[in-house]
Amino acid sequence: MAGNKNLQAANKAKKDEFYTQLCDIENELRHYREHFRDKTVLCNCDDPRVSNFFHYFAYNFEQLGLKRLITTCYKNQNADLFSRNDQEQAIWLEYLGDRNGNRVPDAEEIGIRPLKGDGDFRSPECIELLKQADIVVTNPPFSLFREYVAQLVKYEKKFLIIGNQNAITYKEIFPLIVQNKMWLGYGFKGGAGHFISKYEDVATAGDHRAGMIRVSGVTWFTNLEIEKRHEELILYKKYTPEEYPKYDNYDAINVKETVCIPCDYEGTMGVPITFLNKYNPEQFEIIGCTESEGKGFSNGVWNASSKVSQPLLHGERKYKRLFIKRIKP
Numbered sequence: 001m002a003g004n005k006n007l008q009a010a011n012k013a014k015k016d017e018f019y020t021q022l023c024d025i026e027n028e029l030r031h032y033r034e035h036f037r038d039k040t041v042l043c044n045c046d047d048p049r050v051s052n053f054f055h056y057f058a059y060n061f062e063q064l065g066l067k068r069l070i071t072t073c074y075k076n077q078n079a080d081l082f083s084r085n086d087q088e089q090a091i092w093l094e095y096l097g098d099r100n101g102n103r104v105p106d107a108e109e110i111g112i113r114p115l116k117g118d119g120d121f122r123s124p125e126c127i128e129l130l131k132q133a134d135i136v137v138t139n140p141p142f143s144l145f146r147e148y149v150a151q152l153v154k155y156e157k158k159f160l161i162i163g164n165q166n167a168i169t170y171k172e173i174f175p176l177i178v179q180n181k182m183w184l185g186y187g188f189k190g191g192a193g194h195f196i197s198k199y200e201d202v203a204t205a206g207d208h209r210a211g212m213i214r215v216s217g218v219t220w221f222t223n224l225e226i227e228k229r230h231e232e233l234i235l236y237k238k239y240t241p242e243e244y245p246k247y248d249n250y251d252a253i254n255v256k257e258t259v260c261i262p263c264d265y266e267g268t269m270g271v272p273i274t275f276l277n278k279y280n281p282e283q284f285e286i287i288g289c290t291e292s293e294g295k296g297f298s299n300g301v302w303n304a305s306s307k308v309s310q311p312l313l314h315g316e317r318k319y320k321r322l323f324i325k326r327i328k329p
């Protein structure tokens, strides 16, 4: 929880300078290898001199069969990991693969070019580079996550990006999840990651790592097909009205944990948001979520006359829920 508070504080102060470890990129990317053959990859929130995203794609360029790697850097031109964003001009970089046969990206093989502006992913010149990309992979600034995703959707790009799990119920993001235009990747172990950062780490001693900040509630968001999304969740529990009471104000039963979803209930069920980690669109349909996340989000499951948007069980307020239904085989 401490990590989560840390992240919320970072979001508020627009402290976006925390950097992804190579091991976390490798852990996730190993599930997507087939998507990259002959593709142009863009990392557009990445100082190529320090970004592990650039490092991963440059060093795996041949193994992945990439066509082109483009990286853009925001503002800072100094090769300092902890970008102070105090230089208005940024750079972009292009790598077309190994030319001299040593299978390593050498400095003379990497084309470094100045950008006219500050490298903001929303600037026209960065959008031009976005148009040339097939897949965008990065950890974007969390404070601009909504805008960042909106732009990817507008330009119909494939993507694999890191974000805060809370983004699931943002009003700009949730509809994309319901419409199966975006889903969760494999994620971080225990839903938390360590990022390279100078920000003060408030993680407990056991979780503290030097030079890092522990961030809980981080995950990968993608629209690339992955096997996980087609794995069936094994359901073993039987429905009883006692174990699965109906909410007072939503026309759905309450399911405490994803593993407890009953195998024989055909109506609407309220499940924790973490269900999305197990979501298989061939097995379940997402109907909506609690109105506390946004007006109209429950898609008619809410009884508006209750005037309470949080789910109520015997008068007691419960935590936010997703509403799902099983798809009949």
Ligand SMILES: C[S@@+](CC[C@H](N)C(=O)[O-])C[C@H]1O[C@@H](n2cnc3c(N)ncnc32)[C@H](O)[C@@H]1O
Pocket: 016, 017, 018, 019, 020, 044, 045, 046, 047, 051, 052, 053, 073, 074, 083, 085, 119, 120, 121, 122, 138, 139, 140, 141, 142, 144
């Ligand atoms: C969470 S950090 C991650 C950095 C890098 N992608 C990584 O994973 O190591 C987000 C980065 O986005 C940059 N950034 C902030 N605002 C930006 C913008 N408007 N356009 C492009 N990059 C931006 C920040 O400077 C920061 O380095």
